[in-house]
Amino acid sequence: MDASFWHNRWQTNQTGWHEPAVNPLLITHFSSLNVPPGGRVFVPLCGKSLDLGWLLSRGYAVAGAGLSDLAVTQLCAQLGIEPSISTVGKLRLFRGEKIDIFVGDIFDLSHEILGPVDAIYDRAALVALPKAMRVQYTAHLKALTALTPQLVISYGYDQTIVAGPPFSVTSDELHHHYSDSYALTLLARVDVPGGLKGKCPAMEHIWRLDKRLN
Numbered sequence: 001m002d003a004s005f006w007h008n009r010w011q012t013n014q015t016g017w018h019e020p021a022v023n024p025l026l027i028t029h030f031s032s033l034n035v036p037p038g039g040r041v042f043v044p045l046c047g048k049s050l051d052l053g054w055l056l057s058r059g060y061a062v063a064g065a066g067l068s069d070l071a072v073t074q075l076c077a078q079l080g081i082e083p084s085i086s087t088v089g090k091l092r093l094f095r096g097e098k099i100d101i102f103v104g105d106i107f108d109l110s111h112e113i114l115g116p117v118d119a120i121y122d123r124a125a126l127v128a129l130p131k132a133m134r135v136q137y138t139a140h141l142k143a144l145t146a147l148t149p150q151l152v153i154s155y156g157y158d159q160t161i162v163a164g165p166p167f168s169v170t171s172d173e174l175h176h177h178y179s180d181s182y183a184l185t186l187l188a189r190v191d192v193p194g195g196l197k198g199k200c201p202a203m204e205h206i207w208r209l210d211k212r213l214n
Contacts, residue, residue, distance in 0.1 A: 022054040023123055025153055025206045029187050030121070032208055033149050035060060039118035042145060044106060045125035048075035052099070055121070061098040063117055065106045072101050088113050107136070111144050120150040127155050127166035134169070138177035147181050150209040155192070157202035166196075174207060182209040 035041065041055050046064035048071045055062050056079070066072050072094050076083050081096035091104040091113070102109050106125075120141065129137050154169040175184060189205045196202035 020050075022050050023153070025188060025190070025204065026051050026054065026121065026123070026151070029151060029206055029208070030055075032187065033119045033151060035119045040116065042114065042117040042120045042148075044120070044122055044141065045128055046075070046101065047071045047124065048078065049123065050078075051121065051123060053079055056098060062100075063114060064099070064101040065109055066101060066103055067105070069103055072103050075101065107140055109144060111146065114144055117145055117148055119148055120145055120152075122150060123153045124166070126152060127164075127169055129165075130167065131173075134167075134173075134177065142178075142181055147211040149211065150182070150207075152207045152209060154205045154207065155196065155202055156189075156205060157192075157196045158200050161200040162196050168202075171205075178209055181212060183212055184209055 038059055038061065040061040040063055043049065043052060043055075043062060043064045046052060046066050047068070052062050052064060052075065064072075064075075066075075069092070076094060076096065079096070079099070081099065083094040083096045083099075083101075086093050086095070088102070089110070090108040091102045094101040094103060102113070122141075126134060126137065152174070154174060155166050156170065157168050159168050171186070178184060185208045187206045187208055189203050192202040192204055
């Protein structure tokens with residue numbers, strides 16, 4: 001699954017992962033991260049998620065990473081932002097008041113380019129990537145953000161019925177990726193209304209990841 005797959009999905013408006021409302025799990029559980037007022041939240045593979053507007057409306061700064069210029073242009077339009085656009089390394093930076101969106105390959109984003117963040121909100125990044133890439137992505141995210149706390153939303157379902165994306169990420173797999181550096185707490189699990197793509201039962205899980213102190 002390469003970049004052309006996702007560019008084609010945006011160009012043809014096949015964006016079934018884009019939620020038409022702010023994710024209720026974010027609203028309920030974001031406060032558990034204890035992000036300081038005005039803190040900066042990183043949203044990997046953000047697309048044009050309405051969750052970014054919710055974070056901004058609560059006074060937080062947002063840094064996002066996305067692959068598609070089209071998605072980020074639509075995001076800025078829905079937020080009423082006229083961004084300044086510049087090139088940073090191999091990425092394009094769309095910048096507005098309290099928001100920075102880096103467009104391109106997330107693996108070209110470095111800790112130095114991203115800058116400090118107080119939390120990570122991963123709703124659609126980990127589950128968008130096939131298993132081999134999830135290994136690379138989670139290692140990169142840890143290096144990128146200096147193990148800042150995370151909220152991670154994952155899916156659980158029978159992948160013999162639906163192949164993904166979004167992919168099913170089990171508790172065991174999440175622990176495999178992160179338990180060396182983080183303590184993982186399952187905050188909630190809820191049924192996906194209508195199942196995954198209407199084809200099979202599925203559950204959403206939301207996890208809080210806190211940097212281990214030893």
